[in-house]
Amino acid sequence: MNPRPEPDKLLHDLESKCASLKSGVRLLRECPPAEKREMLALMNEAAQDVLRYLSEFKNQIDAE
Numbered sequence: 001m002n003p004r005p006e007p008d009k010l011l012h013d014l015e016s017k018c019a020s021l022k023s024g025v026r027l028l029r030e031c032p033p034a035e036k037r038e039m040l041a042l043m044n045e046a047a048q049d050v051l052r053y054l055s056e057f058k059n060q061i062d063a064e
Helices: 007-028 033-063
Strands: none
Touching: 007 033
C-alpha cells in the first residue's frame, strides 16, 4: 500500500501539472499537426494526474 502523500506535496505536484498544461496549450498554437497529437497525448496524461491529485487532496480534506 502506498503511503498518502503530504498535502504540500500534492499541492506542489498539482501546481506543476497545471503549469505543464498551460505551457502545452501555448505550444499547441504553433506546432505542426503530428506534434499536436503527441502534445495532446502528453497533456491528456497530465490532466489525468491533475484529476488524481485533486481527488487525493479532497480525500485528505474529508478525512480531517
